[in-house]
Amino acid sequence: MSTTRPDAPPVLVADIGGTNARAGLVTEPGHAPGTVFTRPTADFPGLAEFLQAAMAALSGEPRPMRVICAVASPLHEDTVRLTNAGWTFSISDTQRRLGLEALTLMNDWVAQGWAVTRLVEPQRLQRKGGKPAADAPRLAIGPGTGLGSALVTPCADHWQVFATEGGHISVGITSQREADLALRLHNRFGHCSAERVASGVGMEAVHDALREIDGHPPRSCSAETIAREAVAGDPLCREVLAQFTAALGSAAGDLALATGARGGIYVGGGIIPALGDAFDWNRFHARFTAKGRFQDYLAAIPVYAINHPAPALLGLSVYLEAQA
Structure with missing residues (x-):
C-alpha cells in the first residue's frame, strides 16, 4: 500500500x-x-x-x-x-x-x-550456506571503489539498519605471501585494512605492491584493467583478483562472527557483478569459513549475491x- x-x-x-x-x-x-x-x-x-x-x-x-x-x-x-x-x-x-x-x-x-530487508529471488542469489535464521541479524557488504558494510537487525516487527566501518578491520593473513603483501601495504598506508585489498582502490594498491615484491618495474594499472587482464589470463592480475577474493571472504567471516549475522551475508557493490563468472565464490567461501572451531557455524550461514540493478x-x- x-x-x-x-x-x-x-x-x-x-x-x-x-x-x-x-x-x-x-x-x-x-x-x-x-x-x-x-x-x-x-x-x-x-x-x-x-x-x-x-x-x-x-x-x-x-x-x-x-x-x-x-x-x-x-x-x-x-x-x-x-x-x-x-x-x-x-x-x-x-x-x-x-x-x-x-x-x-x-x-x-x-x-x-534497507534494500536487504526487501530482496527476494532473483534479486538475491544464494551462492553458499544453508537456511537463514529469521531472528538473527543480516550483514550487507560489498566492494566498489571502497569496501562498505552495514548491519541489518530485526527489532520487533520492523528492521533497524546501522552503518559500520567493517571495511577498515585489519586484513586476514594465512600465508607468507599474504604477510609480505600486508606489510608492504601497511608501510605505505599506515594500516593494512580489508579495504586496502578487497576494493577497487585496493586492487590497484595490491597490483603495485606485488610488482614491487617480485622485482618488477612500476606500472600504473586501473582496477578495470586489472580485472580485464585477470580474466584474459595475466598471472599477476589473476593473483591480484585471488588476493581480493580471499580478503573479502576473510573480512565477511570476521564480521559475521562479530555480529552473529546468521540471517545471511548479502554481497553487493559494483565490482562483483562486473566480474560475473570470473568471481570465485568457492575461494570466497573457503576464506569466509576458515575460522578454526567456528567453521561449521559460518558454513551454515547463507551467502547471497545481490542481483538488483x-x-x-x-x-x-x-x-x-x-x-x-
Missing part, C-alpha cells in the same frame, strides 16, 4: 558512488524507481549540479521537493567530503540552492542494508516507507 497522497510530489532518491551517480523518483515508497538516471560521477563538480541534471531528466510536475541521497562518507557535520568522488559540499547550502523542503543524506551501505535506490525507497 502506498504511504503517500496521490497528489504528493515524488521524492528524488540518489546514490552517489565513486564511479557512477544514479537517481530516480519514488512515487510509491517501498518500490524501486521505474526509471534511473545514471551518469559518471566525475561529470559533475558537486552534488547540486548532479541533482539539477537528474531533476531535469526525470521530473515533470509536481517537482520533487524532497531529496534523499546515499553517499560513501561519514555524516556527522553539515560539510560533507566525498573523497572517492572528489566532492565537498554543504548540505544546507545545497538544499537552499535547489529550493528543497528537505535534503537528507544517508550512508550508502545503510541504504544497501540499483539496490541503494530501492533501499532509500524502503527507508521512506519505514519512516512513513
Whole structure:
C-alpha cells in the first residue's frame, strides 16, 4: 500500500558512488524507481549540479521537493567530503540552492542494508550456506571503489539498519605471501585494512605492491584493467583478483562472527557483478569459513549475491516507507 497522497510530489532518491551517480523518483515508497538516471560521477563538480541534471531528466510536475541521497562518507557535520568522488559540499547550502523542503543524506551501505530487508529471488542469489535464521541479524557488504558494510537487525516487527566501518578491520593473513603483501601495504598506508585489498582502490594498491615484491618495474594499472587482464589470463592480475577474493571472504567471516549475522551475508557493490563468472565464490567461501572451531557455524550461514540493478535506490525507497 502506498504511504503517500496521490497528489504528493515524488521524492528524488540518489546514490552517489565513486564511479557512477544514479537517481530516480519514488512515487510509491517501498518500490524501486521505474526509471534511473545514471551518469559518471566525475561529470559533475558537486552534488547540486548532479541533482539539477537528474531533476531535469526525470521530473515533470509536481517537482520533487524532497531529496534523499546515499553517499560513501561519514555524516556527522553539515560539510560533507566525498573523497572517492572528489566532492565537498554543504548540505544546507545545497538544499537552499535547489529550493528543497528537505535534503537528507544517508550512508550508502545503510541504504544497501534497507534494500536487504526487501530482496527476494532473483534479486538475491544464494551462492553458499544453508537456511537463514529469521531472528538473527543480516550483514550487507560489498566492494566498489571502497569496501562498505552495514548491519541489518530485526527489532520487533520492523528492521533497524546501522552503518559500520567493517571495511577498515585489519586484513586476514594465512600465508607468507599474504604477510609480505600486508606489510608492504601497511608501510605505505599506515594500516593494512580489508579495504586496502578487497576494493577497487585496493586492487590497484595490491597490483603495485606485488610488482614491487617480485622485482618488477612500476606500472600504473586501473582496477578495470586489472580485472580485464585477470580474466584474459595475466598471472599477476589473476593473483591480484585471488588476493581480493580471499580478503573479502576473510573480512565477511570476521564480521559475521562479530555480529552473529546468521540471517545471511548479502554481497553487493559494483565490482562483483562486473566480474560475473570470473568471481570465485568457492575461494570466497573457503576464506569466509576458515575460522578454526567456528567453521561449521559460518558454513551454515547463507551467502547471497545481490542481483538488483540499483539496490541503494530501492533501499532509500524502503527507508521512506519505514519512516512513513
